[in-house]
Amino acid sequence: MTLTKKMPRLTIQQAYPEFSFRWRTANWLSRLIRMPAECVHLESHSPWMATFLPDNLFLQGKNVKLRERRRPEVSLCRECFAKVFEKEVSLYAGRVVAFEPDPESVTQFFFVAAPDFDAAGVEPALSQAVGARLARDVEESKPCQDCERRATWLWFPRGRVPNLDAAELIREVAGEHFCATHGAQAVCRSLTSLEQVNLFYVNAPYGEGGAYLWI
Numbered sequence: 001m002t003l004t005k006k007m008p009r010l011t012i013q014q015a016y017p018e019f020s021f022r023w024r025t026a027n028w029l030s031r032l033i034r035m036p037a038e039c040v041h042l043e044s045h046s047p048w049m050a051t052f053l054p055d056n057l058f059l060q061g062k063n064v065k066l067r068e069r070r071r072p073e074v075s076l077c078r079e080c081f082a083k084v085f086e087k088e089v090s091l092y093a094g095r096v097v098a099f100e101p102d103p104e105s106v107t108q109f110f111f112v113a114a115p116d117f118d119a120a121g122v123e124p125a126l127s128q129a130v131g132a133r134l135a136r137d138v139e140e141s142k143p144c145q146d147c148e149r150r151a152t153w154l155w156f157p158r159g160r161v162p163n164l165d166a167a168e169l170i171r172e173v174a175g176e177h178f179c180a181t182h183g184a185q186a187v188c189r190s191l192t193s194l195e196q197v198n199l200f201y202v203n204a205p206y207g208e209g210g211a212y213l214w215i
Contacts, residue, residue: 048194111204155186
């Protein structure tokens with residue numbers, strides 16, 4: 001029997017070479033107790049913070065790794081998050097339905113691929129509504145409203161879909177169609193425009209298509 005050697009997790013420096021992190025959150029002890037490293041800008045007690053877990057997905061209470069060599073979770077200020085999130089998400093080639101969160105109550109903003117909706121605990125009505133929009137957009141193949149490239153993102157501002165219980169609205173209301181580049185920018189603008197927030201869980205998209213949801 002051949003044993004497969006487990007690949008080590010990427011280090012913070014390997015995963016995020018463009019950022020500097022607070023030493024006390026990035027040393028061996030912090031790694032031992034699984035404390036996320038914090039970018040240096042959080043030293044000044046920023047009112048805006050997001051914990052980025054790019055390669056993680058939570059299904060039925062279990063943390064599922066999406067890549068063999070997962071990047072470590074990091075806590076980032078507004079500016080650092082914008083840089084890494086927009087770059088990461090704009091490279092995703094799949095289809096996305098994304099919803100602008102409520103700034104007064106959002107604590108998590110995360111991606112779930114369509115095949116994982118049930119396992120991730122997505123409500124059946126929401127799952128069916130998002131699935132219908134994903135299928136419809138494949139058929140319609142609309143252009144991006146900012147650059148005329150093929151749109152792969154359907155973005156719902158809160159003015160059109162105020163919450164994720166509005167399944168009928170999600171099925172019928174007109175959203176905004178973007179390519180991956182402008183879709184990533186729309187989401188990033190929405191999140192970073194929040195005056196004060198602590199996002200405990202933001203991940204990167206995976207698979208062939210799904211939704212960015214919030215709680």
